[in-house]
Amino acid sequence: VYVLYPKGKVSEIQEKQFTTLGQNITALEIDGTFDDCQALVKSAFMDKELNEHLQLTSANSINVARFLPQAFYYFYAYAQLKKLGKANDAVICVPSGNFGNITAGLFGKRMGLPVKRFIAANNRNDIFYQYLQTGVYTPRPSIATIANAMDVGDPSNFARVLDLYGGSHAAISAEISGTTYTNEQIAETMRETWKECHYLLDPHGACGFRALKEGLKPGETGVFLETAHPTKFLDTVEGIIGESVEMPAKLKAFMQGEKQSLSMTKEFADFKSYLLSL
Template sequence: MKFYNIKNINEQVNFVQAIQQGLGSDQGLFFPIDLPRFTTCEIDSLLNMDFINRSLHIMSVYIGHEVSENKVLKCINSAFTFPVIVLLIKDNIAVLELFHGPTLAFKDFGGRFMAHFLNEINQGELMTILTATSGDTGAAIAHAFYGFDNVNVIILYPNGKISSAQERLFCTLGGNVYTLAVDGDFDACQLLVKQAFDNTYLRKKLGLNSANSINIGRLLPQICYYFEAFAQLFKQQINQRIVISVPSGNFGNLTAGLLAKSLGLPVKRFIVATNINNTVPRYLSSGYWFPQPAITTLSNAMDVSYPNNWARIEELFRRKRWQLSTLSYGSVDDDRTIKTLQVMADLGYISEPHAAVSYCLLSDQLHHDEFGIFLGTAHPAKFKHEIESIFNHNFSLLSPASLLCFNKLPLLSRKISVDFNELRNFMLSLMN
């Protein structure tokens, strides 16, 4: 399949080029020229498949015949080595747990697929993965590419604005993984990444690529777990009209869900769930796009004021002739997030701030004849300190071995200012 640059429809590439290039000219995002759709019979058949083979069918409609089916299957088998779990919280609400991968966050799906795919098609040339993270992307990408030959990974994150557990997961690896603590917020980190991609010399010299959800290869694998959620619900004979609440920061997860709906997955509606960094809810309410400086919250991975993937969502709605008014939305401050965590605990479910934001709005907006799913995007262990402070209680269950081993290692990050020249010089120093 061909993909076009949203900012320049004449710039068209195939899937391999799109995943290798990351961004188009003028920082434009790639988007599929065709919007395939499965028939009702095909959807039923897909939902009866196992997760791996279903994922192969889904990814194949976007990859086409560029890469053999065997290679794509190999990448999926290597990437999706952990479960997707749908767990009932109430009679009419379930959580889609996406945090059972090696870095305990949903980013493991897209990050690991992208790493294995690029490794499969790479011809031994130098590749530099440059990405910004507001919390979970950094760990997923660092672990996905760690130890790969001819690959350097550079991760920018806002200094002091991610949890200690998040930071230790990817800032202690070393090797081919370099971590930069930026004196700014996530939007500043994201801007530095975009500036690097605008620099033709850097792109060619370092074989620059990005593993944020701005890269279509990171985004498309996330479609697969929306189908898995429906497959598990149908096996439990839950057939009500399904509403999905998506905790949203850079809006890649919501974009993937909407692409799943575009493929024919029968989602009734989506809820855009944000914290007080609510650029999109304000836009959907007022019609005015007015980003404000990001504010630090408990749900730090959503502290994004300029969500990159919103451009893809608007493009999809334009192409499908859907109305943005069909999106439900809302924002939740920290006080209500804390209260929601307590409500969830009373139901017997210990969660974390991002899922709490999602659950809060789902509970508020779910109709009596609907069934709701909220996304659990990160393991509560990644917010152990924050959760224990809220409940004034030590949760030993929140300490999986995969986190404990990193707590004993030193942080290897280097601090930099919000200065592109500083980033540029560091990147070039890796060539020496």
């Protein structure tokens, strides 16, 4: 197993989760962005020589099989609403970067899940939001934000969303709306929610929660998806709420491990050469 991650663009605990596992898992620290990491993996799948040498597959949302177990979360969420008698006009809001999670939800809807509509919450990397406004998909280099798992400038699952709706901007816009938030807005939402509800959002979940607060219509019931424990972004979260936060034992255990990674450029030739040497 090879884990590619962008050098200097993940939190310390995120990095420790990749780099301390050892055994058959090797972390490759790529001198680039998430988009660069994804491009390397996609290029590997398209390379004839590599595919003759290795049997390659992916565990992230490049692999359509990822959506099947992920879609179950949406059915589970709907079941909870049903128990509460609040399943009519359900709206699900998903913090979105590479758009794998929300695509799983859209698959769920095609399988019969009676969700009224979806909201895709972006950070400053608002490529999908701009597409909804203009009908034009314009990928661009990603911008670093405090919601770093959503720092994607060319979401690979956009093509799947487009295909699900027959390439129709009108059909996509009818079922999916979008929002985009700055670091300041994300931090403000985290602070206010902690102060008012004593619920600790992580930066990604904060995008989802704010989008629901601002976008729910009368009669609708909203669900937002959290994507990570807030202490994965410990320094950011503590800096925003002005308090120390206790890290769960499972995450603490990762922090005790020793980082082991291989540095690599974002050039495909280097990645290919490494894989061929295995």
